[in-house]
Amino acid sequence: MNMRGRFYALAGEALEDDARVALVTAEIGVGELPAHPRHFNVGIREQLMIGVAAGLALEGMRPVAHSYTPFLVERPYEQVKVDLGHQDLGAILVSTGASYDAARGGRTHQAPEDVAIVAALPGWTIHVPGHPDELERVFRRALGNDDRVYIRMSEEQNAARVDGDGIVVLRRGEKAAPLVLAVGPTLTETLAATADLDVTVAYTVTPRPFDREGLRDAFGHARDVVLVEPYLAGTSTAEVAAALADRPTRILSIGVPLGEFRHYGTPAEHRAAHGLDARGIRASIDRFLTPNDR
Amino acid sequence: MATITTLGYDDLPGLLTRLTGDEKHDWSSLSTLDVLWVLHDRVLGPDDRFLLSKGHGPAAFYAVLAAKGLIPVDALEDFGSFTSTLGYHPDRVLVPAAGIGSGSLGHGLPIAAGAALTGRRVYCLVGDAELDEGSNWEAVQYAGRIGLGSLNVVVIDNHSSTYHWPGGVEERFVLEGWSAVRCDGRDHGSIEQAFAAATGERPHVVVADVEDKR
Numbered sequence: 308m309n310m311r312g313r314f315y316a317l318a319g320e321a322l323e324d325d326a327r328v329a330l331v332t333a334e335i336g337v338g339e340l341p342a343h344p345r346h347f348n349v350g351i352r353e354q355l356m357i358g359v360a361a362g363l364a365l366e367g368m369r370p371v372a373h374s375y376t377p378f379l380v381e382r383p384y385e386q387v388k389v390d391l392g393h394q395d396l397g398a399i400l401v402s403t404g405a406s407y408d409a410a411r412g413g414r415t416h417q418a419p420e421d422v423a424i425v426a427a428l429p430g431w432t433i434h435v436p437g438h439p440d441e442l443e444r445v446f447r448r449a450l451g452n453d454d455r456v457y458i459r460m461s462e463e464q465n466a467a468r469v470d471g472d473g474i475v476v477l478r479r480g481e482k483a484a485p486l487v488l489a490v491g492p493t494l495t496e497t498l499a500a501t502a503d504l505d506v507t508v509a510y511t512v513t514p515r516p517f518d519r520e521g522l523r524d525a526f527g528h529a530r531d532v533v534l535v536e537p538y539l540a541g542t543s544t545a546e547v548a549a550a551l552a553d554r555p556t557r558i559l560s561i562g563v564p565l566g567e568f569r570h571y572g573t574p575a576e577h578r579a580a581h582g583l584d585a586r587g588i589r590a591s592i593d594r595f596l597t598p599n600d601r
Numbered sequence: 602m603a604t605i606t607t608l609g610y611d612d613l614p615g616l617l618t619r620l621t622g623d624e625k626h627d628w629s630s631l632s633t634l635d636v637l638w639v640l641h642d643r644v645l646g647p648d649d650r651f652l653l654s655k656g657h658g659p660a661a662f663y664a665v666l667a668a669k670g671l672i673p674v675d676a677l678e679d680f681g682s683f684t685s686t687l688g689y690h691p692d693r694v695l696v697p698a699a700g701i702g703s704g705s706l707g708h709g710l711p712i713a714a715g716a717a718l719t720g721r722r723v724y725c726l727v728g729d730a731e732l733d734e735g736s737n738w739e740a741v742q743y744a745g746r747i748g749l750g751s752l753n754v755v756v757i758d759n760h761s762s763t764y765h766w767p768g769g770v771e772e773r774f775v776l777e778g779w780s781a782v783r784c785d786g787r788d789h790g791s792i793e794q795a796f797a798a799a800t801g802e803r804p805h806v807v808v809a810d811v812e813d814k815r
Contacts, residue, residue, distance in 0.1 A: 329718075347718060355711045355739035362715020362723075365650075365701075370715075385705065386736070390712055393702050395694050 310460040311403050313439040314446065315339040318371060318401075321450055322346060327369045328450060331360045335374040336403070353378045357386035357398075364396035369450060375409075376402040376418035380425055380457065392428050397453035400425075401446070405461030405492075406538050406563045407577035410570075419563035423542045425457045426515050432456045433515040435491030435537065438468035441512050461537065462574060463492035469510050474521030478508040485531035485596065488522070490514055490543070493535045496578075499585035500592065506533075514543050519550035526551060533592055536562040537583065559595040561588060608668040610638050616664040620677040620687075632759045632786070633726065634661040636809045639792040640724060640755070641669050650721055652700045654709020655728040655757065656690040662699075663687050671698035707734025710754060714740045717752035717804075724753045724796075729770055729808075730762040738773075744804045745778030752804040753796065757786060761814040774806040786811040 308316075319341040321328045330346040333356045337348045345368075349355045353374060360370035372379065379402045380387055391398050402421065409416035425431050432454050436442040442460060449456040469475055474488065477498075484505045489497035494510050501508055509525040511518060514536070526532065532551070536542050540562030547558055563581045570580065578584045582591055608616070617628045628634065633655070645651055653662055663680070666672045672687075676696075679685045686695040690704025703709055706728075713725035727737065744752050756770055766773065771781035784795035786809030799805035 331715075349739070349743050352739035352743060354707075354736040355714070355743055358708065358711025358736065358740065359715035359718065362712040363718060365712065365716050366719040366721055368719065386708065386711070389702070389705055389708050393692075394712075 308439060309462060310436060310439050310442045310464065311462075312339075313442055314373070314401055314403075314460060317443060317446055318373070319343075321371070325369070325450065327367065329363045329368045329370045331356050331363070331370055331372040333374050333378065335378065354383045354386050357383040358390050360398045361386070361390035361394055361396050364391070364398055364453075365394070369397070369399070369453065371399045371401060371450075373401045373403070375416060376404040376421050376459070377416060380421050381418055384424060387425070388428055391455055392430060397455050399446070399449045399456045399458065401458045401460060403460045405459060405463065407574050407581075408462040410572050410574045410577045413571060414567060414569070419538045421459060422457075422514060422536075422538045426542065430455050431515060432513065434458045434513050436460065436512050437465040437491040437494050437510075439464065440468035445512060459491070459538075461492050463537065463578070465492060465494040469494070469512070473513065473518035474509050474511045474525055476507060476509045476525050478506075480505045480507040483528045483530065485533060486522075486526050486529050487533040487535065487592070488525070488547075490534075490536045493537045493583060493588075496583065496585045497535050497588055500588035504592070514546070517543060517546035517550070519546065522547060522550040526554070530555060531557045531559070531596065533559045533595065534561065535583070535588060536560070539563055539565060557595075559591060561591050607670050610642070610668075612668055613638065613661075613664045616667050616674065616677060617660055619674070620660055620663060620680045628661075630812070631658070631661040632728075632757050632811045632814070633658075634665075635787050635789060636726065636755055636757060636792055637661055637665045639789050640726075640796070641665050643789075643793050644796045645724065646722070648722070650700065650713075650716055650723045652709045652713045652716075652723065652725045653691065654701075654703055654713070654725055655706070655731050656703030657728075659687075659689070659691050662691065666696075666698050672696060706731040707736040710737045711740040713754070714744050714749060714752055717744070717749050720751055722751045722753070724755065726755050726757065729756055729758040729760065729766065732756065732766070732770060733762055733764075741774055741779070742777050745774065748778065748803045750799075750801040750803055753799055753807070754804070755796075755807040755809055757811060758808050759811045759814040769808065771806060771808045779804045779806050781806045781808065783808040783810060785809075
């Protein structure tokens, strides 16, 4: 089962088990989610979806809002800012679609900038699970608190789940070996890209709040950091730089480039075109680590 | 000893003078003053929630909250200063009695709809020009169609929407399934009756007619 299927099952379960939980949708996912007195489908009205979530939180509920990424956090961005953040109310926003799951759908259904714009607002925890089990872990935890939590699901997923919070080191390189940090569903491609390289590979599901201490621990005596993110390239570069502010560091940021990408096709084609497949990641790392004589 | 004293409608001009330092202003011209007073004096029950969506020009709101002992009268003195809890748009984190933080138009009504979904009786105040914002109509449509009877809205109609609402803005609420009453926004008895017309079966809007915006 993919992340989306897992989320629908978990959301239905949460509605049954916890009277504080309410689900707010705007048509997307309504067919897969159970009808329930606390499942409010507001129709194709995304500003209202976020406003209603805020009103439910005002009354002590734990709202979960779900839609396609552009319609969950971009169209109602000011509602995310004002109705939730400025009111100091909590909600769990769960998006589907990621950067290019809807490759055939075109730009209107793609939102590689989602994490960057949510991260620009204070107080948000952002999870980018790379596996359905990781989605389950972060979603269950989010149900148990009143924080503002953004969970970004994708059709892309890693071969296996990774346990542990914050930044988890999966493989240690030699002393001063470059650190490669993969976020969410980029891990399998990153591991394939670096299999024969002397690098430290670390992983996180949670780019915000960014685990600066974990990054320093993983960095060790290194000089180079490669950040591999499945959304807009550079989204977490400033966090890496801040974590290593007292160290001479070079940072390579791999991710979806900024630009109007006018192609349809498949997610795999988009992944490759953005340099996010194993081959593209490897090529970027090789360029980055090759000494420049000039 | 500091005590919270409940004051009356006649005390509002004095409170507004403390808020602004302006002694000559004719406070009766504030478009929301009478509706806010009647709501807090006669309509709102202890379990009801009030959300001021039209956060622009909150002087009347702060004066009414102070008169009702919901904020300290002393807080009025440094209105808008760096350390004041009272700004030119209210912030619920600084002033819990404010209900919501507002200023950006079109946010209160959708939030009110969400709160009303829990069964809470909610009152939300908007302006006629604020209704230009499409986000309001998402909430008006949804609340009307599902018969959200715990939701009450009052529109302060000072005829300030540039493109107007032909036939009266209440017609648009009625079309979506609301009950609606237009009243004299200066007549306390008329305002109270307009709120009392809510049936609880479907959402209710009161359009409080006041003088044209000057």
